[in-house]
Amino acid sequence: MNERNNINSLNNEEILKEIESKITELKKESVNDKKVKFIIFYIDDKLYAMPGNVVQEIIIDYPVFYLPFVPDYIRGLLNRHGEPYTVIDLKSLFTGSELDGKTFLVLRNKIDNIAFIISGIYKIENILEDNIHPLTSKNENMDYFEGSITIDEEEVFIVNIKNIIDRIANDIENS
Amino acid sequence: MLLLTFDNTIKSYLRGIAEKNLEIVEKYYEKYQKGELKENDAKKIVTDIILSQKIGKTGYVAGVNSKGILVIHPKAPGTDASGYDFMKKAISMKNGYLEYNWKNPGEPKERAKAGYMRYFQPWDIIIWVSSYKEEFSHLINPEDFEKSLLDVKIGKTGYIFIMDSKGNIIIHPFLKGKNILESGEGNDNSFAKEIVEKKNGVVRYFWKQQNESKKREKVLYYRYIESLDWIICAGTYLDELSSNVKKIITFMLLFLIIGVAVFTSMSFIIAGTVTRPIRDAINMVKYIISENDLTKKIPVTSKDEMGNLAENLNMFFDEISYILNNIKNSANKISDLIQTLSSSTQESSSTANQQAAAVKEIVSTMEDADTLAKSIDKKIMEVTVTTENAQKTVKSGFEIVKKSILKMEEIRESNTSTIEGIKYLNEKINNIWDIVNIINGIADQTKIIAFNAELEASAAGEAGKNFQIVATEIRRLADSTVNSTKEIKEKINEIQKSSDRLLLTSENGTEKIKEGNEISAKINEMFSDILNSSEASNEATQKISLSIKQQVASFEQILIALKQISEGVDNAAQATKETSGVADNLEELAILLNKLMEKYKINTDKLEVANE
């Protein structure tokens, strides 16, 4: 009775079986595999990723108050809950030209009061650790990144915040 | 002689008219040849001119073709007169003078006519100038003849006089205007009846003049000229002519009787002393007669009858001399008269010629002016027609412009309302846009909240898992909202673009319409101007046309008058030419007479004595 001409046609029992096996798989995945949350954002048209655990929040439309004597990629100060945050322009850091954006990634203040000015959020995705790719090439700019992930078939670099902050501190000291 | 004169005058008069008409036909034929006139127009003009003329009381000018058809005729145009004998003759003559009888339709009987013909070959027209003979007396002026006639003396007191067939005296030294049948003065005028009856012949009668005591015998030679209805009488007292002749005859008889008696009785006694003087006398007479020398006198040697005879013979010869001298004088007088007549006619001829020439010039100038005026008139007519047409065109163009302006107004109004509608639509769209933007803003914020919630949830670890789910849901909601608003935004964008384009087009359209309106308004103005000016010019041209028509009319009147004068002058010129010719004939005659008289030697001294 269950025999059919078409290979792809399943009966209800078979469908149920399939579903249950998928669930088990997923469960296995979620238990065993570690996933990392990433904030995927774009600066102009380019996508970057930031580990979710370093991002406190995303804010939009905050005025940036200009600061003198510091490199251009330090755009100024941002007022978040009465606290001043240093606004860093990654585009200016990477390319030297100012980003025209209104969105800020506020980092967790374990590190410092830092906000990155970005163009916008693309998505938040959980990525398997295995799927985090290490960097393959070693050039200057790659110091800013700590790996890459595949988001919608596109390779997205993960921003290395520590390196960036170190770099900035270095620059300030020497200016 | 007189008849000849009369006849010639009439003929030359008619001929003159015929020649003049021929000239006219030739002139208009030339105009047609030059292309100034169409042939039919030229023929029409010629016909009009020909028919406008009158000869005498009821005479006229006609045109006949070589087939005898009256192509131009005042009463019976188109009549075929080829059957008439005179017409046959006329067709063969084509030019020249002809007398005939004619009856017009509507007339009781035929009347004698005379005509002069001149043939115009290109149009095959015989120009026929004719008049009724009975009306000819109107053509001749008796006064001119009167004087010459009355100067002619016959004998001592003889003269020529003219009466008509009813006895009315036309020319007479002292009885002019009276009727010969009536005036008697105590005389018997049965001779007058005879004259009136017979019209031609000789009559002798007795007449007593008022200043004389007794009647004297007169002899009258009379002749009738029918065409003029004149009886020309030439008369004198017989005794004036024959008195001496009678005397001579009596004397001669007496002489013969006496001579015979004396001769026989005294032949033997006075043979020697009588016969010689007689012989001498006879010889002298013979000589006088043979030599025609009336100056020679018979010698009067005695106081007897011989002497008497000789004296009487002398007196006789004197009388004859006297008569002959009279005749010579008369002939001379006639000659002189004729000379003056001739010269005066030549003068008048030349004057008439000059006049004719002058008038011809005037006529031609007038004709030119007339033609000019006519052509101007024609041109004015054309202009009038053109302006009238232009006016019509302008009026209709005006109407079209008015309509188009109205149409444009409608379009503009509808366009304006369209633009209003679009603007209203635009406002509404903007409102929607604002709302959509708000929604979008909210959606974006929601999204961010969702993100933040998710972040918090992940930080919270296990505890935040449920929160995570909620956060995800919120994010999904935000996403879908953002997507829908995106679509709405796109749609609104499209609408806005198209409405903007529409607005732009409409406004452009309005601009164009405004421009169009302005242009239409300008055209309207222009048309009004054109209309006004064309009306004005129409009026003006009409006025001009009217005045020119008036001028043309008066021109034509002048022209006709001039033509008549021209003809008359020409005729006079022609007539005087002919009269001059006739006068030349008379002169010849006079010269002949004179020559004849010269044959006779006459004693003028003695004649003067005898003339008392």
Add this chain to the structure above:
Amino acid sequence: MILKTADFLSINYGNYDFIINRYNIVGSISYSGSQSLPFTAEYFNGLINYGEMKIISFDIDRFLTKVFKLNNIDKNEAKISIIGDLKKSSYSNYKERFKEFILTQNIDCSPDLFSFLISFRSEVKRIEIRNLKIFPKILKNFYKNNGFLGCTFKDNNSIVFFIDIEKIIFDILLKGGIKNE
């Protein structure tokens, strides 16, 4: 809790405010021109008369406007010279060094007082100290060395910088000026 407050001279430039510790400000006079200095130093605009004394004058207005790229509202507006007393200052070495400077430069001015030029758009405020924040870690030391101690926010659209006027003035005067861009 005892609210710790301090008085500050507050200078306003639109949405930027600058506060200066009032503790050693001893007076103010309206500015009516200065005598030129025998030396050149950025932003110093001469000596002003204060009573019988001459005091160096620093154009802090110009300094701030330039450094923070502010829109100077009115260049012709009246200015105030704020007089500060070095003796009360916490910077002891400035006192020494300034004296030296005057002597070496042979400037006839007061060694204790200094003045700075501000606009009329200023007031004295009492501010709760807890409201003042120091700069983020990355910037903190750097700015302190440059005379910027901290900041606070009046509202969402403005910032208040807490500046160290003595540091600014005397660093420029004695060290050859603060680094410019």
